[in-house]
Amino acid sequence: MNLKKKFSDSDLQRISAAVKEAESKVSGEIVPVMVERSGVYAIAGYRSAMALAAITFLCIVIFDRYVPELAIYDPLIIFITVLTLGFFGGLLSHFWDPAKRLMLTQLHMDKATKLKAESAFLEQEVFNTRQRTGIMIFISFFEHEVIVMADKGISKVVDQREWDQMVRQLIEKIKNGDTIGGLEHCIKQCGQILLQNNFTVAADDVNELNDDLRIG
Numbered sequence: 001m002n003l004k005k006k007f008s009d010s011d012l013q014r015i016s017a018a019v020k021e022a023e024s025k026v027s028g029e030i031v032p033v034m035v036e037r038s039g040v041y042a043i044a045g046y047r048s049a050m051a052l053a054a055i056t057f058l059c060i061v062i063f064d065r066y067v068p069e070l071a072i073y074d075p076l077i078i079f080i081t082v083l084t085l086g087f088f089g090g091l092l093s094h095f096w097d098p099a100k101r102l103m104l105t106q107l108h109m110d111k112a113t114k115l116k117a118e119s120a121f122l123e124q125e126v127f128n129t130r131q132r133t134g135i136m137i138f139i140s141f142f143e144h145e146v147i148v149m150a151d152k153g154i155s156k157v158v159d160q161r162e163w164d165q166m167v168r169q170l171i172e173k174i175k176n177g178d179t180i181g182g183l184e185h186c187i188k189q190c191g192q193i194l195l196q197n198n199f200t201v202a203a204d205d206v207n208e209l210n211d212d213l214r215i216g
Contacts, residue, residue, distance in 0.1 A: 003215045011180045018184040019211040022191030028133035029209040035216040037142035039112030044103035045090040052089025109143040117147040135190045
């Protein structure tokens, strides 16, 4: 998936407009971030290679015992066959996301997504607001995960359940193929949360972070 090709200029303009509108009444910054994946997951390739190599060897043993007409008796051919199929197993997980995902645990992907989100929070300087009221909406497509991360100025006064509900709604929109609409709605909700907690726009307020969608 190439995210820059997935979304049109019109889509990007919609997100920028949603951020600008949400921030027009509050003294906070809303930063939407999308990445194709949060981790490299080289381990998935090794696991896939080993799995297919093991299955291949098991088939050779079964053929030798129960289907002798298909049996392979030459040790060198057995070795080359197992090695070749193992190699293709590694390639499969590299080029086909469902195979890669099958080789990973949810815990592994959760950790990678959290680390990537924390890194993005720092790289995009979401913390760099006067009242520490930056909010990042982070979407990682390969892992099918969304994280809403708020700076300490807002997180200390907002119940975690509000963020969790926002995440669930956005994930549902993404599943239904309306990523941009879901993100627009999520941005609007962030603006409402800031407003409800009295982070209203000040007379000397400036736009501290740009309104664009960040695509990694």
